[in-house]
Amino acid sequence: MNKIKIEEKNRFARFDREFLRQLGMFQKPRRFKTGVSERELLEDLERYKEFALKLGCEDAKVIPASMVSVDERLRMKCRISVCHHYNNCINCPPYSPTAEEMGKIIPRYKYALVIKRAVEPKDDFVDPKKEEDIARHYRKNMEVVGLLEAQAFSDGYYFAMGFGGGSCQHALCMMQPCSVLKGERCRFVLKARPAMEAVGIDVIDLASKLGWEVYPVRARPIPPEDFPCATTFGIVFVH
Numbered sequence: 314m315n316k317i318k319i320e321e322k323n324r325f326a327r328f329d330r331e332f333l334r335q336l337g338m339f340q341k342p343r344r345f346k347t348g349v350s351e352r353e354l355l356e357d358l359e360r361y362k363e364f365a366l367k368l369g370c371e372d373a374k375v376i377p378a379s380m381v382s383v384d385e386r387l388r389m390k391c392r393i394s395v396c397h398h399y400n401n402c403i404n405c406p407p408y409s410p411t412a413e414e415m416g417k418i419i420p421r422y423k424y425a426l427v428i429k430r431a432v433e434p435k436d437d438f439v440d441p442k443k444e445e446d447i448a449r450h451y452r453k454n455m456e457v458v459g460l461l462e463a464q465a466f467s468d469g470y471y472f473a474m475g476f477g478g479g480s481c482q483h484a485l486c487m488m489q490p491c492s493v494l495k496g497e498r499c500r501f502v503l504k505a506r507p508a509m510e511a512v513g514i515d516v517i518d519l520a521s522k523l524g525w526e527v528y529p530v531r532a533r534p535i536p537p538e539d540f541p542c543a544t545t546f547g548i549v550f551v552h
């Protein structure tokens with residue numbers, strides 16, 4: 314599949330610029346911040362939370378960054394058993410930032426916004442034959458993370474950094490070879506972000522602390538109808 318075709322396939326995932334402005338996003342850039350009051354930061358985080366809900370998230374929460382834990386075993390899960398994105402995508406292990414690196418940068422942030430997106434219908438995730446639908450949900454999740462990160466950046470939070478779920482090689486590049494690993498530019502610079510789990514963030518631990526239910530969907534041979542829900546998550550560390 315050539316580059317144009319891949320981008321065409323991704324077209325339906327995009328939010329229209331006019332729609333984003335109607336939501337109140339991307340109005341005026343603010344100057345970069347080197348210092349910000351707690352009050353201003355929390356007000357901005359609440360705005361981002363509202364944007365997340367307007368962009369279709371089922372829930373979003375502002376959390377202290379210290380609530381996020383990392384565990385190197387999560388990256389090892391990409392290797393055992395071998396995920397087909399392992400070693401094939403710059404945003405996946407072994408290339409993605411390690412839990413050790415994340416353990417150093419997360420304490421530099423005060424707050425983050427965590428998003429939860431319901432997969433509807435849940436069969437899209439539970440049925441392993443629905444690869445295109447799974448990609449579509451991860452793509453949307455990545456797009457929302459990218460937009461929230463971009464909003465925070467345009468508000469002057471120059472360290473804003475987002476992480477999604479799933480591999481961008483699946484969600485965005487439709488399983489085509491990662492162009493970055495070929496020494497070329499990423500096809501989706503503003504959307505492609507590593508999955509939380511690919512950098513060692515313990516998503517299950519975080520979701521549980523936030524009172525969100527998570528199930529091991531696609532854990533065969535449990536019948537799909539036995540799963541109460543399917544969900545994708547994302548996080549944006551803001552400041």
Ligand code: SF4
Nearest residue numbers: 481482486491492499
């Ligand atoms: S979206 Fe970018 S980083 Fe991800 S696989 Fe495609 S080219 Fe590589």
